Amino acid sequence: MIIAENLVKTYEGAKTPVLKNVSFKVERGEVYTLLGPSGCGKTTSLRSIAGLETPDGGRILLDDRVVFSSRDRINVPPDKRNIGMVFQSYAIWPHMTVAKNVAYPLQGRGLSADEVRKRVSRALETVGLLDLADRPSPNLSGGQQQRVALARAIVAEPSVLLLDEPLSNLDAKLREQMRRDLSALQRQLGHSTIYVTHDQEEALALSHRVALMRDGVIVEEGDPVAMYQHPQHPFTAAFLGAANFVPCVAAGKPAVGDMIEAETPFGRFSGVARQGEDAGAKLFFRPHVARVEPAEGPARVNRGTARIAEYSFLGEVLEIIARKGDAAIRIRTAPGPRLEAGAEIAFSVDPEHSAIFLPKA
């Protein structure tokens, strides 16, 4: 279990803090992902958990042990925190063999040579590299280096695994393979894991829970499906996948959490009211939840009309840009009857899969 409480950090010479009260809890065996754009404070959070960075304030617990507390002046050094870590750069030593690299964290622990050999073999077997134990490290592919780094992270049997963008240096195909392997490995080993990435697909695919960060703050936290389908925050809606934000005017005196209606250029739509951060209200829905319907038919709530401005056949899906006045939306739908640019269409959006972000209070 990992607990971070109210972590704050300002780097020397910087004007603004990089961590502004970051708090989260990772359950035993859980993969918890810190997701967010470059510079939002993911690595600083992770390095703070590892003890490689000292926050200005807050508290960190690993398996019920306080390893950092600004108030109680506790700061356990990294090698005493019982963690395994993989960096984006892998940090493999080129002058050592694979086995020597993996054995490194076991040094100075008073283990017999035989025990070290056994543990290294076990770690290499786990990541599927046992055959390469005696190979010099420079003769390894990117994917193999990544596995060496992973074997080194788990060889001392840490209770906590910290992974900082471990796949971002691999090409797309290998990245997908490693993503699946990592998932399987984590399930097998059961570490409490913090995974850091700026890639939303990776986060959605790998995590039990995701924390989306922006400017040193966790904006929203939740399980991947809920965050993708029902984002509570407009930044989550925008960051986790393709999104439509249609300017609208909410009816009545809307309160956050209520099912409300709003007038858009395309028609009237209903959705759950959420707190937004723009001057005006926005109807949100993802491009694939809109259903294209014949243009004729009676007007009703959750059904809009528009004109097709662009129409692209992408094989598995059709992508339509539809407009009305200045407003535009993107729709992704299964290929169906031929549509033409310029044609009038109607589309419907299930209110369960939309939200209305209210103006900034």
Ligand SMILES: Nc1ncnc2c1ncn2[C@@H]1O[C@H](COP(=O)(O)OP(=O)(O)O)[C@@H](O)[C@H]1O
């Ligand atoms: N050692 C450091 N000294 C000063 N500024 C730093 C240092 N490390 C990171 N920063 C700055 O802190 C911010 C957050 O960095 P980081 O935690 O690495 O973000 P992320 O991992 O989300 O990209 C960035 O603006 C970065 O430039």
Ligand SMILES: [Mg+2]
């Ligand atoms: Mg980083």
